[in-house]
Amino acid sequence: MSKAEKTKQHIIEKTATLFNTKGYISTSLSDITQATGLTKGSIYGNFENKDEVALEVYKYNAGLLGKSLSRSFGDEYPKSVDKLHAFVDFYRKNWKFVFSNGGCPIMNAATEADDSFPALKTQVKRSFEQWMAKISATILEGQKNGEIDKKINAEQYASLFIMLIEGGILLSKTMGDQSFLNHALDKIAHMIDHELNILPS
Secondary structure (H helix, E strand, O other), X not given: OOHHHHXXXXXXXXHHXXXXXXXXXXXXXXXXXXXXXXXXXXXXXXXXXXXHHHHHHHHHHHHHHHHHHHHHOOOOOOOHHHHHHHHHHHHHHHHHHHHHOOOOHHHHHHHHOOOOOHHHHHHHHHHHHHHHHHHHHHHHHHHHOOOEOOOOOHHHHHHHHHHXXXXXXXXXXXXXOOHHXXXXXXXXXXXXXXXXXXXXO
């Protein structure tokens, strides 16, 4: 990694929590210099403008979440139903970490990703599409293997799981009460066992 690449990565990593907590639009150049210890000239020497920093930071934050979630869908869990439960358990085990870093980076960016920042909106849309595709593929695999009811619409359930999780995170973070997220996760776990799974437990 070259010196320029190291500096760029330093800026992204040092501002990751800042952008996720304060917002991708509200975070100022002064906030960035304070978080990184670098001058404005150094920031602009590595990024075209603040929006480019914000986009790269979003990709970094969403990428970290994606890597962590991908472990739930790995070979460690041979059955599709077990993969889906591991996905739910990820949020049970990691909610404190997610909250301490400002909440879900995808949801936070989604609330800001309107027409005033179309490039961010495009990235957030892509993240949601990838997330839904991962869950859908797991459900389809379970249907193919005879674990999951073939009448189930994989895309509908994938989007429903995401809506429940994001809504649970939003309410829990706003109200300062983890129970809202737990209710959402309990509902998803119940759907996995009683609506999707057709094998005896």
